[in-house]
Amino acid sequence: MIALDLARGAGQLHIMLFSRTKPPVEREEYEWLLACFAWLRTVLDDADIRPELVLPGNPELSAARTASELFDAVKRLAGMEEWVCRLERFDAPTRPSDPRIVTEVSDAAVGTFSVVDEEVVIRYSSAMLGQPEALAATFAHELCHYLLVNAGDPPGGPDLLEHATDCAAVYIGFGVLLANSARTFEQWNDGEWSGWQSSASGYLSEQALVTATAMFAALHDYPWDQARDALKPYLQGDLKKAAAAVRKDHPDFKAALKSVDLLQWRYA
Incomplete structure (x- = not known):
């Protein structure tokens, strides 16, 4: 874009060339x-902590052979291995057998967090057992509920708590896993009937998750292309746009966070 500065200081006409780098989400x-x-950064009081960028194929996650082992690995990566909670499984809804149903869209919860008689309980869907990296992302989200249980309302108020919990899971290093598992589209065949199934998990969009991942990389000085190369191909361009926007808008990302007036977001 070309912008003309018509100020006539020193009798000159100045021409300024600039381009605005747009992130893959609305401003x-x-x-x-x-x-x-x-x-x-304020409620978790973690200014000196540099979380690991957790990528597909992470050795700790890959070593897990059961959901319980995977959960323990996610807790360690999140720095929460000493946080006490009980893990439970619940059965996923069965796929309809009606042959007229050729497309099924499922947005059912794949994990839950609750406190029962002062005991923290995290539950996960049995449907996730064949998707260990997506299950790890689910565990990260539910553990972030635990992290934020006494944190108060996020920017924008209580209606955005689940979205902020997704953001928190990115904040502790699981952004790539969340983005890769946010939406799936697959064919199924039960021997008699077949169809297509799309499913969604989480609350932030794929584009919001990769934008938050770019912010995570900027905050902790991780090369953003490490995350890009581990994303689904169609999300890699979105991360590139997000990283460019963050770099242009906030060259010193830590300073940018300090300058945010959170009071303006209290009732946003």
């Missing part, structure tokens, strides 16, 4: 993600 959501990172 309002981009600013909310920034505010959420600033809020998380």
Whole structure:
């Protein structure tokens, strides 16, 4: 884009060339993600912690042979191995057998967090057992509920708590796993009937998750292309756009977080 500066200081006409780098989400959501990172940095009091960027094929996750072992691995990677909670499985809904149903869209919960008689309980769907990296992302999200249980309302208020919990899972290093598992599309065949099934998990969109991942990389000085190369191919361009926008808008990302006025977001 070309902008003309018509100020006639020193009798000269100045021409300024600039291009605006756009993130893959709307500007309002981009600013909310920034505010959420600033809020998380405040409520988690972790300024000196550099979480690991957890990627597909992570050795600790790959070594797990059961859901319980995977859960323990996610707790270790999140720095929560000493946090006490009970893990439970619940059965996933069965696929309809009606042959007229050729497409099924499922947005059912794949994990839950609750406190029962002062005991923290995290539950996961049996449907996730064949998707260990997606299950690890689910565990990260539910553990972030545990992290934030006494944190108060996030930027924008209580209606955005689940979205902020997704953001928190990115904030502790699981952004790539969340983005890769946010939406799936697959064919099924039960021997008699077949069809297509799409499913969604989480609350932030894929584009919001990769934008938050770019912010995570900027905050902790990780090369953003490490995350890009581990993403689904169609999300890699979105991460590139997000990283470019963060770099242009906030060259010093830590300072940018300190400058966010969270009071402006209290009732946003």
